[in-house]
Amino acid sequence: MQTTKKTILVILLFSCCIMAPFPVWAGDAAAPATIDALKDKILAMEQEAAVLEEENRGMMKMLKEMEDDDVYLVVDTESNRLTMRKGKTILLTAVVGTGSRQFVKEETGRNWYFETPTGSLTVLGKERNPVWIRPDWSYVEENMPVPPENDPDRIVRGVLGKYALILGNGYKIHGTKYTELLGTHFTHGCISVGDKDLETLYRSVKIGTKVYIY
Amino acid sequence: MKSKAACLLLLLSLLFMGMDGNGQEQDERNELLEQQNVLKEKIETLRREQDFLLFERALYATDSKYLIINLGAKRGQLKYKNRVLKDFRFTGSANLAKDALKPGTVTLTKKREYPGQRHVLFFGRSLVIQWKPPASSPYAENISRISLSKRDFQSIFYAIEKGAKAYIMR
Numbered sequence: 001m002q003t004t005k006k007t008i009l010v011i012l013l014f015s016c017c018i019m020a021p022f023p024v025w026a027g028d029a030a031a032p033a034t035i036d037a038l039k040d041k042i043l044a045m046e047q048e049a050a051v052l053e054e055e056n057r058g059m060m061k062m063l064k065e066m067e068d069d070d071v072y073l074v075v076d077t078e079s080n081r082l083t084m085r086k087g088k089t090i091l092l093t094a095v096v097g098t099g100s101r102q103f104v105k106e107e108t109g110r111n112w113y114f115e116t117p118t119g120s121l122t123v124l125g126k127e128r129n130p131v132w133i134r135p136d137w138s139y140v141e142e143n144m145p146v147p148p149e150n151d152p153d154r155i156v157r158g159v160l161g162k163y164a165l166i167l168g169n170g171y172k173i174h175g176t177k178y179t180e181l182l183g184t185h186f187t188h189g190c191i192s193v194g195d196k197d198l199e200t201l202y203r204s205v206k207i208g209t210k211v212y213i214y
Numbered sequence: 215m216k217s218k219a220a221c222l223l224l225l226l227s228l229l230f231m232g233m234d235g236n237g238q239e240q241d242e243r244n245e246l247l248e249q250q251n252v253l254k255e256k257i258e259t260l261r262r263e264q265d266f267l268l269f270e271r272a273l274y275a276t277d278s279k280y281l282i283i284n285l286g287a288k289r290g291q292l293k294y295k296n297r298v299l300k301d302f303r304f305t306g307s308a309n310l311a312k313d314a315l316k317p318g319t320v321t322l323t324k325k326r327e328y329p330g331q332r333h334v335l336f337f338g339r340s341l342v343i344q345w346k347p348p349a350s351s352p353y354a355e356n357i358s359r360i361s362l363s364k365r366d367f368q369s370i371f372y373a374i375e376k377g378a379k380a381y382i383m384r
Contacts, residue, residue: 013220037244038247045253045257047258049256051255052260063274066274066295066296072297074297076369120294214279214294
């Protein structure tokens with residue numbers, strides 16, 4: 001009798017030890033999700049991932065279509081650098097001169113502020129051996145009398161380098177005689193470039209090329 | 215005595231049979247849980263990717279310049295629409311490595327000019343972009359900071375306006 005009791009006790013103890021790690025057997029209230037529930041959840045997650053993948057593919061395609069492989073120019077007026085880019089590639093980095101950020105006043109009250117315009121501009125034209133038509137401020141700056149509008153004295157050759165890219169409103173990307181000033185703010189608003197870089201720009205840039213100035 | 219032993223044997227075999235079945239179930243459950251974790255991670259990655267794509271799409275339609283800050287690569291870009299205007303490198307404060315800055319969009323809330331061109335760009339309380347900190351530090355020590363070269367910082371400081379967006383990537 002004593003042996004029987006002992007055997008039963010051993011069996012009970014053994015069963016408890018085996019059952020303890022398995023809450024289903026142990027009747028645990030916080031039972032984990034059933035296999036089927038897990039499978040359902042995974043199926044739902046797979047569907048969600050598929051939808052997200054599809055949406056992302058669509059958006060990437062749309063963004064890709066917005067991209068183009070055109071050359072464009074970027075002018076940083078703070079550091080006086082011009083970069084020519086195509087897609088993610090930098091084709092050229094040039095040290096340039098930009099607007100002096102200075103005022104010139106005329107006795108009559110007229111005044112000018114020499115700043116390179118910022119924003120998104122377009123190359124409107126290309127010139128070889130550009131001619132500079134001296135504007136009024138150029139005379140005022142040098143305390144010279146301002147000649148009439150079409151005075152031939154206003155036509156100056158050889159000061160803008162061999163090429164110019166026209167940006168509109170009188171602004172251009174052109175060469176300069178003052179190459180030692182490149183990298184500083186010294187122009188009247190145009191973007192001055194060294195001879196070699198100017199030639200590269202002239203050959204690479206088309207009419208319609210975008211120019212981003214900031 | 216023999217019947218008792220038989221009983222015990224039967225009971226034990228029943229017990230082990232049950233355990234074997236449950237072991238298989240446990241294996242399957244573990245496999246499913248593993249699969250679930252992989253999917254969870256995948257969905258998280260896809261959501262982040264989508265968030266960035268939505269950001270790029272939205273910024274393409276606006277007329278303002280914005281920044282992409284890649285904390286992992288310690289590189290950034292100044293962009294306008296889909297065009298890169300400037301690439302730059304930066305160094306980050308110690309807390310950047312500790313996931314202090316979450317991926318996503320931050321907005322430029324303040325541009326402050328300080329003597330010695332030590333200006334600061336504040337993106338709320340999430341991020342500060344600077345060249346060198348001003349003499350009297352205007353922000354809490356625990357705010358995430360990234361530092362650029364003087365030239366890069368000056369360019370960016372004047373290129374973006376209050377309200378400009380930056381996207382943080384890890």
